[in-house]
Each structure stands twice: as C-alpha cells, then as structure tokens.
C-alpha cells in the first residue's frame with residue numbers, strides 16, 4: 001500500500017500503533033510519559049533536572065540517498081545522529097519527536113521499516129518516540145528532536161567551550177570507518193567480508209556513545225563534541241568556542257583497522273575529515289584522561305594537546321614533532337587553518 005492511500009491520519013495512526021506495540025507506555029524508569037503519540041502534544045512529568053534538547057534534519061539526496069541504506073537503517077541512523085548530540089553533552093536522552101515528509105507513492109511497508117529502525121535505536125538507548133508529524137513532500141525528509149536531561153540534579157554538562165592549554169585531546173573508538181563505508185557502498189568496492197561488514201555497519205548503524213559521554217562527565221571531563229562532520233572540523237568547533245589551538249599527532253589518530261587495511265594513503269584523510277563516525281572527541285587534563293582510558297569500555301586514544309596559539313589553529317605533526325606533510329594536494333588548509 002502507498003502512503004497516499006493510507007492518508008496522513010491513517011499513517012499517523014499506523015505509526016502510533018507500532019510505537020505503542022513496541023515501546024509500551026513506559027520504556028525506562030526515567031520516562032514518566034502521560035500522553036504519547038495520538039494527541040496534539042506529548043505530555044510527561046518533568047523530573048526537576050537540567051533539560052537538554054537537540055534537533056536534526058536528514059534530507060534525501062543531501063544527507064542520504066535511498067540507494068545506499070535500507071529504510072530500517074535510515075531510521076536507525078537518523079535518530080542515532082540526534083542521540084549522539086545528547087551523548088556529546090553527557091546527557092541522558094529520553095524522548096524523541098519524529099517528523100516525516102514523504103512522497104505519496106512511498107510504500108507503507110518502507111515507512112514502517114524506517115520507523116522500526118528508529119524505535120530499535122531508541123529502545124537500545126532508553127528513548128521513547130512520543131510524537132511528531134507526517135506530511136507529503138517530493139523528497140524524504142526526516143526531522144528528529146531528542147529531549148533529555150542531565151544524569152544528576154546539578155548543572156554538570158559537557159560543552160565545547162571549556163578546553164584549556166595543557167589539556168590532552170582524545171577520542172573514543174576508531175575513525176574513518178563511516179566515510180570509508182559510504183565510499184565502499186557508492187563505488188561498489190569489494191573487500192574482505194569482515195572488513196566490508198564493519199565498514200558498512202559503521203556507516204549504516206552507528207552507535208551513539210551515550211554511556212561514554214556520561215563517563216566523561218563523571219570523571220571530570222568538561223569539554224566534548226561528537227564527531228559528525230570529521231575530526232578536524234569538529235575539533236575546530238571546540239578550539240573556536242574555547243579560544244585555544246591544538247597540536248595533533250597524525251600517527252596517534254586511531255584509524256579504523258578496516259580503513260587502514262583497504263584505503264592506503266587515503267586512510268588518514270578519511271580518519272581526519274570523513275564524518276559520521278559519531279565518536280566523542282574530548283579534552284581534559286592528563287590525569288583525568290588517564291582515568292577515562294582506564295574506565296571506558298571502548299578504546300580511548302590521546303591524539304594531541306591543547307595549546308595557547310592562534311584561536312582555532314590546528315597543527316598536524318608527526319611522531320618527531322615535525323609538521324605533517326600531506327602527500328596529496330588539498331591538505332594544506334589543515335596545517336594552517
């Protein structure tokens with residue numbers, strides 16, 4: 001059946017039923033939902049903590065193409081990206097609002113898969129979809145809004161603006177795999193099946209670092225961002241907001257092993273500027289960073305230092321401290337930006 005045959009109200013009713021069947025009335029102890037999907041607005045009991053909110057748009061042929069991801073993966077990824085923003089603040093995500101714009105000839109089965117992908121990532125990270133909207137549009141547009149709160153009752157959150165000279169710069173997990181996965185899928189590259197599967201998973205099924213964001217806060221980290229646009233680009237957001245500069249040791253950047261194995265010289269570039277890895281980039285004192293490394297359940301790697309220099313400047317150096325000389329053109333701006 002097509003979306004146009006079901007009509008807007010029919011589709012909302014259909015999606016509400018899926019949400020209700022899968023999520024039930026209350027999915028985690030943190031949620032105190034009074035009214036979910038089906039009224040004019042969602043209603044819940046607040047819990048007197050500091051609240052967080054974030055919104056994202058995911059537009060066909062701008063942020064995704066229907067050929068590279070299944071509908072289910074698309075749903076997973078769209079909501080995971082918003083959850084990652086809550087992770088970057090050290091917050092606890094709780095509720096999501098999802099607005100879908102769809103062409104009338106979209107199959108209801110496809111929308112159902114998309115919605116299920118969102119519900120799956122939501123359930124894994126304790127988030128209930130409590131409302132949203134559907135409308136007719138020439139393209140698929142997925143708008144997600146995620147609401148959450150801080151874990152404790154105080155004001156503790158991670159921000160982009162607290163990096164200080166002397167801080168270490170560190171990242172969770174490995175980098176470059178999502179961008180490599182996109183390249184593999186669009187160019188139909190064939191790799192060793194295990195490598196291929198992990199690159200595809202990184203691109204289509206990213207896992208927001210919710211627990212890690214909270215761990216950073218607990219350990220006394222104050223500055224973090226999630227890597228959605230690429231390491232260099234997201235680090236520069238921290239540097240500008242904190243009015244500092246950074247030195248990054250190229251050899252220390254944790255390039256994903258499947259990227260290293262299959263992309264040759266391009267691997268470094270994918271790790272530095274390929275986006276959508278949704279890892280966390282943070283800065284903290286050497287001691288706090290050491291604590292995080294010991295307690296985190298994923299790899300955490302120190303890749304450089306915050307220094308007092310021109311605001312926003314990122315210097316790429318090699319192990320000996322010499323300026324990194326990229327072998328390809330198009331890299332110069334990294335060394336001077």
Ligand SMILES: [Mg+2]
Pocket residue numbers: 084085088225226228
């Ligand atoms: Mg972000």
